[in-house]
Amino acid sequence: MEFESRIDLSELHEAVTNIRAEVGKIIIGQQNTIDLLLTAIFADGHVLLEGVPGVAKTLIAKLLAKTISTNFSRIQFTPDMMPSDVLGTAVYNPKTTEFDFKQGPIFSNIVLIDEINRSPAKTQAALFEVMEERQITNSGTTYQMSFPFLVMATQNPIEQEGTYRLPEAQLDRFLFKIVIKYPTFEEEIKILQGNHKRSVEQTNNPVAMMQAVMSIEQLQNLRAKVRLVLVEEKILEYIAKITHETRNSKFLYLGASPRASVALLNASKALAAIRGRDFVTPEDVQELAKPVLCHRIILTPEKEMEGSTAEDVIAQILQKIEVPR
Amino acid sequence: MENISKKNNCRQTIVRRKGEHCQIKRSNYRLTLSKVALFCVLICSFTSSISAIPSKIHYQTLAQDSTNTTIRKPSESEMTAFKKSKDYQYGVEESQVLDTWWKRLLRRLFNWFGNLFTGVGNPTFWKTAVYIFVASVVVYVTLKLMGVDFSGLYRKKNTNEIPYETLGENIHTIDFINSIAEATTQKNYRLAVRLYYLKALKELTDREMIDWRINKTNRSYVYELNSPILRPDFEYITRQFEYAWYGDFPVDEEQFISIKNQFLTFSNSVFANG
Numbered sequence: 255m256e257f258e259s260r261i262d263l264s265e266l267h268e269a270v271t272n273i274r275a276e277v278g279k280i281i282i283g284q285q286n287t288i289d290l291l292l293t294a295i296f297a298d299g300h301v302l303l304e305g306v307p308g309v310a311k312t313l314i315a316k317l318l319a320k321t322i323s324t325n326f327s328r329i330q331f332t333p334d335m336m337p338s339d340v341l342g343t344a345v346y347n348p349k350t351t352e353f354d355f356k357q358g359p360i361f362s363n364i365v366l367i368d369e370i371n372r373s374p375a376k377t378q379a380a381l382f383e384v385m386e387e388r389q390i391t392n393s394g395t396t397y398q399m400s401f402p403f404l405v406m407a408t409q410n411p412i413e414q415e416g417t418y419r420l421p422e423a424q425l426d427r428f429l430f431k432i433v434i435k436y437p438t439f440e441e442e443i444k445i446l447q448g449n450h451k452r453s454v455e456q457t458n459n460p461v462a463m464m465q466a467v468m469s470i471e472q473l474q475n476l477r478a479k480v481r482l483v484l485v486e487e488k489i490l491e492y493i494a495k496i497t498h499e500t501r502n503s504k505f506l507y508l509g510a511s512p513r514a515s516v517a518l519l520n521a522s523k524a525l526a527a528i529r530g531r532d533f534v535t536p537e538d539v540q541e542l543a544k545p546v547l548c549h550r551i552i553l554t555p556e557k558e559m560e561g562s563t564a565e566d567v568i569a570q571i572l573q574k575i576e577v578p579r
Numbered sequence: 580m581e582n583i584s585k586k587n588n589c590r591q592t593i594v595r596r597k598g599e600h601c602q603i604k605r606s607n608y609r610l611t612l613s614k615v616a617l618f619c620v621l622i623c624s625f626t627s628s629i630s631a632i633p634s635k636i637h638y639q640t641l642a643q644d645s646t647n648t649t650i651r652k653p654s655e656s657e658m659t660a661f662k663k664s665k666d667y668q669y670g671v672e673e674s675q676v677l678d679t680w681w682k683r684l685l686r687r688l689f690n691w692f693g694n695l696f697t698g699v700g701n702p703t704f705w706k707t708a709v710y711i712f713v714a715s716v717v718v719y720v721t722l723k724l725m726g727v728d729f730s731g732l733y734r735k736k737n738t739n740e741i742p743y744e745t746l747g748e749n750i751h752t753i754d755f756i757n758s759i760a761e762a763t764t765q766k767n768y769r770l771a772v773r774l775y776y777l778k779a780l781k782e783l784t785d786r787e788m789i790d791w792r793i794n795k796t797n798r799s800y801v802y803e804l805n806s807p808i809l810r811p812d813f814e815y816i817t818r819q820f821e822y823a824w825y826g827d828f829p830v831d832e833e834q835f836i837s838i839k840n841q842f843l844t845f846s847n848s849v850f851a852n853g
Contacts, residue, residue: 257822486825533826537796576793579777579824 261483261532266296266476270528272467273321279463280317281310282448283441289528290432290545291318291406295473296480297524299429299517300385300405302370302420302549306412309434315366315406316461322473323466324363324402331373333416337380341390355392360384363402363470370407371417378424381405385427402473422508422552429517430542431549476527483523484533488578493518493539499571500551506567508552518546536577544568750781750791768830769823775842776820779813782849797821808852812845 270292277288287303291314294301303311319326329340342358359365360381370378384390388399407428409420425431437445493515501509522538529538548564557567653661661667678686694703755778762771780800784791789803797817804810819838822828830838 257819257826257828484827486827489825531826533822535796535821535825537798540796573794577796579773579797 259530259532261479261527263479263527263530263532265472266479266527267530269468269472269476273318276321276464276467277314277317280448281314282444283437284310284314284434287314287432287434288318289525290430291315292528293521293524293542294429295322295402295404296477296527297429297517297520298402298404298477299521300407300427302425302428302431303406303408303434304411304431305408305434306436307410309436311408311434312366312368313461314434315408317464319364319366319406320461320464321466322364322402322468322470324470325400326364326366327359327362328366328368329359330368331370331377333372333374335373335377337377340377340380341384341392344393353393355395355397357397360390361397361399363400364404364406367405367407369409371409371420374418375421378418378420382423382427385424401470422550425549426511426513428549429521430545432545480524480527482532483527485519485523486533486578489522489534489536489539490519492536492575492578493522495575496539496543496547496571499575500547500568503567503571505554505557505562505570506551507554508550510547510550514547514550518542521546536579540572540577543572750777750784753777753781755781763835766832768832768835769827771835772820772823772830772838772842775839776816776824779816779842779845779849782846783809783813786849788849806852809845809848812841812848816841816845 273292274288281288291301295318301315303315305311316326316328338358340358340360342356342361344353345356346352347354367381384399384403385405388403390397390399405428410417436442497510497512497515497518500506500514503509518539521542522534525538525542526532526534544565547568551564551567553562553564553567753774755774759771759774759778762768762774780789780791783789783800783804788806788809789800795803797820801810801814801817804813816838819841823830823838
């Protein structure tokens with residue numbers, strides 16, 4: 255006996271397959287990263303990509319942005335950057351004798367903020383409003399961001415010189431922190447082969463090769479379908495238990511916020527839809543718990559000194575909580 | 580005239596200054612003289628005290644006392660009587676009649692501790708302190724090696740305990756036959772499907788094909804099942820359960836019979852291959 259899906263997810267499945275194929279032309283491996291990025295796109299969440307230099311953080315973000323026919327802008331964060339350099343500023347217009355607001359690079363659909371931790375807290379704080387409320391207020395005027403608005407930021411966890419740790423309030427605004435790891439040996443050989451081939455064929459600009467495979471309207475429709483994905487009461491309780499446990503864990507100095515619970519719910523719905531289901535299972539929640547929660551929690555100093563990581567503590571919490579069945 | 584008066588003024592000023600200078604000089608002389616006099620007095624007294632010491636000391640030899648001395652020792656009974664006597668108990672008076680044994684025990688313990696730490700100058704203090712320190716280090720290292728977590732000791736106890744109840748449902752204690760029969764009678768087919776799935780998990784656990792844990796997902800059990808014969812069927816019934824239970828799909832009687840048959844077939848396979 256087969257159950258028929260109540261929501262037509264064929265269009266979403268097709269879009270996901272096309273995006274994977276398009277990105278896969280350049281990116282070898284990193285399937286989990288691409289799946290999480292797709293989940294974030296459909297769950298309407300911002301993404302923080304973390305990885306050592308040279309693991310294609312920026313390239314993945316750029317390629318994925320190119321697959322959607324939207325505006326794309328890139329901001330390279332530097333230590334001398336001011337909030338007005340990101341948001342925009344009021345410029346005096348001698349013709350009208352008035353101040354006109356000149357929009358900054360944040361006014362785009364997909365914004366890639368490269369090396370986000372290179373700017374001081376005041377510049378990072380400028381992103382609070384726009385990331386959460388999709389609007390910018392300047393000189394008493396509020397400017398709404400156009401649909402879709404997605405921030406993809408990258409940061410390098412190794413380098414400490416000239417970097418600033420992201421404030422907790424900003425970290426909380428990212429749906430996922432995706433840690434990009436090194437490719438496997440086989441994947442690295444494929445990367446070299448692909449690079450060599452493009453070099454010989456003199457087509458070494460991978461972004462130029464990309465084609466948009468999803469329109470804004472399509473994305474809007476697919477997001478609407480994702481929102482309809484069913485979440486059983488027990489799954490909601492399961493999400494709440496996980497988040498609650500982070501606040502009661504003796505290993506954590508700071509637990510996850512209610513925003514984290516909502517993020518886990520929305521992300522689980524998107525992942526379920528990508529997998530062709532119109533309902534969420536505990537599997538979806540468990541799989542997304544780490545990318546959603548790890549950057550929102552702070553370990554106690556004792557736990558940090560022991561060498562434990564946020565991933566370890568989340569894994570312990572998941573082991574403790576009964577899966578609804 | 581003016582010039583003359585100016586000159587006079589100048590002379591007067593010079594004379595006055597000279598006078599002041601002489602006065603300062605005079606007082607300095609006086610001070611030096613008094614210092615010298617004091618030094619002389621000190622030297623004289625020192626030399627006189629030295630000269631007072633005789634050049635040769637004559638020791639007198641005293642006659643040895645040869646008388647017999649007898650050491651008197653108080654008898655034990657007398658000493659005990661003295662010790663018990665209230666007149667010789669100068670410390671804290673123990674009212675042994677009025678106090679309870681518990682109070683007396685506490686007082687003695689406090690006295691004992693008080694004697695240990697009567698002061699930093701007391702040699703027993705440092706000795707005791709070193710013993711306590713060494714014992715604490717040994718206990719701490721032992722407990723740490725045993726993997727005891729001390730973080731709860733110095734961390735404020737979280738009063739906000741988990742406000743939810745954990746189901747703690749044990750598949751080994753569920754009466755599946757009656758529960759399934761009851762759910763079927765009530766036409767709660769979704770619940771019946773769930774119970775059939777839990778029964779399947781129990782059967783696999785009993786044959787040690789999977790390791791039942793509360794935190795494992797259904798997919799974990801599918802990956803865990805090594806049997807190539809059972810795995811596709813188990814994956815299929817897992818899917819049926821997920822759609823019925825998590826997906827909230829309505830299950831009518833006809834659908835339930837179909838699902839039930841799949842579960843029964845799987846159960847038979849487990850018995851056959853287990």
